[in-house]
Amino acid sequence: MKKPYYIDFPQEAFEGQMHRYRCAICKEETTTINGKLSGHLPTCEYRLALERAGYEAVGSSVKSNCCEADDFD
DSSP states (O other), rough: OOOSOOOOOOOEEEEOOOOOOOEEETBBBBBTTTTTTTGTTTOOOOHHHHHTTOOOGGGSSOOOOOOOOOEEE
């Protein structure tokens, strides 16, 4: 199974910074995670639970219908 974005993980704010968040489990910053399951650490309990449920962590296996900005003149 695949989801377009994995954003339902528990988050916490960085101390003293209003707009920076990270995964409450693996402590990876949300900008690093970027909505991808593979953005979490391989040991992250959130990622492991979804992988056990049948979700895929490898973003490269997801075929996108989008195109690159370089594809246009």
